[in-house]
Amino acid sequence: MANSPTDGPPPFEDAFSGDDVEQQIYGTILQTREPVTASAIADxxxxxxxxxxxxxxxxxxxxxxxxxxxxPVTYERNDAYFEWRRINQLAARHSLEELQQHVRTLTTTIKSYEDEYDAATPADVDALAVVETTVDRSIDDVYSDLADWMTAREERTRYERARQQRAGTADHEQVSG
Structure with missing residues (x-):
């Protein structure tokens, strides 16, 4: 069966065309990376x-x-809101034990990168120097590791905050119950 031109997702440029105006505005503001005017959003x-x-x-x-x-007045996406929302979702969807296990796993991953690169953070690593002193590592390999390391650090922070939130909820439930 052949796909008609209307099957599948809409083109990126028109991703919210089927939604109501509220959803289109919401979707547009989510895609912005810098402050934008209401007129630009309206356009x-x-x-x-x-x-x-x-x-x-x-x-x-x-x-x-x-x-x-x-x-003019400008508007931009509030990244802190979306971070807060993500942490709340993690706390709601995972048990305290699952959150603790994620933190442990991410900590192990982070520690392995710290040991491999002999550095406390990805920012402390000179990728070019690593490539020059290592035969089997390309610059892309090193940058990929550094990106994964940074992501693991960010995720560990989220999971730890969700764990703390979940632990606080559990403590409150024990006191109330």
């Missing part, structure tokens, strides 16, 4: 700037978006 979502400002204001109230006063 991207093909809506009235007043409508864009209304939804952006609502997203500001929810903490999803940060508003920067100025002429």
């Amino acid at each position: 991207r979502t093909d809506c009235d700037p007043k409508t864009a400002r209304k939804y952006l204001s609502w997203f500001v109230d929810l903490g999803i978006v940060t508003q920067h006063d100025g002429h």
Whole structure:
């Protein structure tokens, strides 16, 4: 059976065309990496700037978006909100034991990178120097390790915060129960 042109996901440029205006604005603000005006959001979502400002204001109230006063006012995605949300999801979806195991596993991974590169953090590693002194390592290998190491550090922080949150909830339930 042949796929029609409408099967599958929409093109990236028009990823939210089937959604209502609120979803289009939400999706657009999630894709932004720098402050943007309500008019620019309205242009991207093909809506009235007043409508864009209304939804952006609502997203500001929810903490999803940060508003920067100025002429013109600009808006950007609030990364702290999404980090908080991710931690809450981890705490809700995993048991305390699972969270502790993830922290242990990530700590082991991080320790192996620290030992391999004789450094405390990926930022302490001179990738070019490693490649020059190691025969079997390409620059891409080293950069891949450094990226994985950084990701493991970030994930361990998230899992540890979720573990602490979950442990606090468990402590509260024991006191209340």
